Amino acid sequence: MSRLTDTFQQPAKKVLNIYxxxxxxxxxxxxxxxxxxxxxxxxxxxxxxxxxxPLADGPVIQHSSSMALNNGMTIARLFEQLKDFRKDISIxxxxxxxxxxxxxxGFERFxxxxxIAGIDGLIIPDLPVYEFETVYCSIIKKYKLDxxxxxxxxxxxxxxxxxxxxxxxxxxxxxxxSTTGSDPKxxxxxxxLQKLRxxxxxxxxxxxxxxxxxQSFDTVCQQAGGAIIGSAYIxxxxxxxxxNAATKSxxxxxxx
Amino acid sequence: xxxxxxxxxxxxxxxxxxxxGAYIPEMLYxxxxxxxxxxxxxxxxxxxxxxFHQLLRDYVGRPTPLYFxxxxxxxxxxxxxxxxxxxxxxGAHKINNTIGQILLAERLGKKRIIAETGAGQHGxxxxxxxxxxxxxxxxxxxxxxxxxxxxxVARMKMLGATVISAIxxxxxxxxxxxxxxxxxINHPDDTHYIIGSVVGPHPYPDLVARFQSVISEEIRKxxxxxxGKELPTHVMACVGGGSNAAGAFYHFLEEPAVQLIAVEAxxxxxxxxxxxxxxxxxxxxxxxxxxxxxxxxADGQVLEPHSISAGLDYPGIGPMHAHLFKSGRATFLxxxxxxxxxxxxxxxxxxxxxxxxxxxHALSALKYLNPGSSPGEGAKELFFKKEDVLVIxxxxxxxKDLDTYMKHL
Numbered sequence: 001m002s003r004l005t006d007t008f009q010q011p012a013k014k015v016l017n018i019y020x021x022x023x024x025x026x027x028x029x030x031x032x033x034x035x036x037x038x039x040x041x042x043x044x045x046x047x048x049x050x051x052x053x054p055l056a057d058g059p060v061i062q063h064s065s066s067m068a069l070n071n072g073m074t075i076a077r078l079f080e081q082l083k084d085f086r087k088d089i090s091i092x093x094x095x096x097x098x099x100x101x102x103x104x105x106g107f108e109r110f111x112x113x114x115x116i117a118g119i120d121g122l123i124i125p126d127l128p129v130y131e132f133e134t135v136y137c138s139i140i141k142k143y144k145l146d147x148x149x150x151x152x153x154x155x156x157x158x159x160x161x162x163x164x165x166x167x168x169x170x171x172x173x174x175x176x177x178s179t180t181g182s183d184p185k186x187x188x189x190x191x192x193l194q195k196l197r198x199x200x201x202x203x204x205x206x207x208x209x210x211x212x213x214x215q216s217f218d219t220v221c222q223q224a225g226g227a228i229i230g231s232a233y234i235x236x237x238x239x240x241x242x243x244n245a246a247t248k249s250x251x252x253x254x255x256x
Numbered sequence: 257x258x259x260x261x262x263x264x265x266x267x268x269x270x271x272x273x274x275x276x277g278a279y280i281p282e283m284l285y286x287x288x289x290x291x292x293x294x295x296x297x298x299x300x301x302x303x304x305x306x307x308f309h310q311l312l313r314d315y316v317g318r319p320t321p322l323y324f325x326x327x328x329x330x331x332x333x334x335x336x337x338x339x340x341x342x343x344x345x346x347g348a349h350k351i352n353n354t355i356g357q358i359l360l361a362e363r364l365g366k367k368r369i370i371a372e373t374g375a376g377q378h379g380x381x382x383x384x385x386x387x388x389x390x391x392x393x394x395x396x397x398x399x400x401x402x403x404x405x406x407x408x409v410a411r412m413k414m415l416g417a418t419v420i421s422a423i424x425x426x427x428x429x430x431x432x433x434x435x436x437x438x439x440x441i442n443h444p445d446d447t448h449y450i451i452g453s454v455v456g457p458h459p460y461p462d463l464v465a466r467f468q469s470v471i472s473e474e475i476r477k478x479x480x481x482x483x484g485k486e487l488p489t490h491v492m493a494c495v496g497g498g499s500n501a502a503g504a505f506y507h508f509l510e511e512p513a514v515q516l517i518a519v520e521a522x523x524x525x526x527x528x529x530x531x532x533x534x535x536x537x538x539x540x541x542x543x544x545x546x547x548x549x550x551x552x553x554a555d556g557q558v559l560e561p562h563s564i565s566a567g568l569d570y571p572g573i574g575p576m577h578a579h580l581f582k583s584g585r586a587t588f589l590x591x592x593x594x595x596x597x598x599x600x601x602x603x604x605x606x607x608x609x610x611x612x613x614x615x616x617h618a619l620s621a622l623k624y625l626n627p628g629s630s631p632g633e634g635a636k637e638l639f640f641k642k643e644d645v646l647v648i649x650x651x652x653x654x655x656k657d658l659d660t661y662m663k664h665l
Binding site: 051052053055056058062066069074075076098099100101102103104105125126127128130131149150151152154155156159163174177178179182 | 286543545557
């Protein structure tokens, strides 16, 4: 059983997945942030690989990405930083990154290095289904990594089932059609999450985009296995000089 | 296996050779899929074709002339015809595509139009068709381009469009495109994105190429009328994303006798670090939803290009052109900022035509092809003969660039 699957074994407990950008706020903050997230109650860490052109991201994550790139973050540096992270971190860690930097690094090399480091899964939002099935799926499987697809309120039911069947670990439900950090259009999100709950999906569903406080976390958790918070946490880091204190206060505000 | 694409048309997944596809996040899937499944059906409907061609004729002013440039021809000791896209309404070829796409948007029931723009020509062409149809229009434009193309910003505003400054990244066309795509993600129901070049996820490169193909359709017909010849020996065009080149090449792509010459912007020089010559400096990569050649770092971060011409200041190139380059079907040359300025001045003095800075890049490559001059990179076997018939796509007029011209001349 994978670390991710394990995390969803108690349905009563809602899973909190926190996104952070590798190399942000400082180049060597990555592990410090991850340790703080584990210590203060995150269940999964989604570690973002910074990219110059993050199409699906709003201003907050765009900013953290360009800061991280200015700090000198690269995929090679990231894997150096992650070399021994499993000594300290036991919760699942997934890498989220756009396809182009991964392709330049070498897709198979990327998967191999991720697996060696102890990474559990990948989210590559601009990797299309056709290319996934024809080229990349077998490589991902070879290294026993989970792969997580996104669905949105606009995704037709048939396609939701298909994306669920291709995913493992969990299915990422984008709360509303938006870039990260936007306000979710709450009413529409409710109907859609209910629809997802009623579909016979093989994966648990985590809801992301626009989840920014206890209230929005609790609301989407009524209909899903948990939620993903990104921009709001990055903002909390942005406004503080102490990663541990900022993480503690942010997570306790969500979990209180 | 899906059938292999031709030079003209991509395969079912949107690939021209190894380039193309639709590398989009799921948030864009519904809109792109809707386009993909409907575009061919809609644009070849009789009522669409009728309205499209009527607007091209009565509103855009097509067919644009194919003009024999006598003094320019004498200068370069060959026969040069200029396809006068600069005489289109709004001053460039861009409107061929925006007319087509606004009619498509109308038939898709979209009420809100977004666009990106570099030099502002596509922005103006989009604002124009939105005014024509009474539709809301938002144009994303890099902050740096807003400064250097002020007349076009003013035109867009007068036409009722909202111009939104893209302040991320290099603050040019790449970033304006990012912002337009993000806007589309955030407005999935009512919005159509009018992409201005043969870039973006499938079916955009094919859609835009088809709308622009009217350029080469007319060239063929006009050349026959004027010279009796079926084909020119050479067709030349500048390439940023590559829409005017796609249009000028389109009906010659499957005619191996016609040499296709694309001219990219070398900026301050190919190896100066300040260039936009994607085929010379790029590697396969993914930008704005398609796999193509891309100027990027070894780590896969997209590089900030440089060109004096805002319309060529783009780190990518349409997948069709990447394929034309890789397969050797087209020859890719590049021209520096200075060479483009010289060529613009030369055309103004010899022919009384002030070209856009983008177009001036295509013209400046002439000197490489002239016997007796030193050839540019890749140009060795391309010297013109006296009897050759060369068509240059004069993609736009230079009014918008007067500030830059005055500064440098």
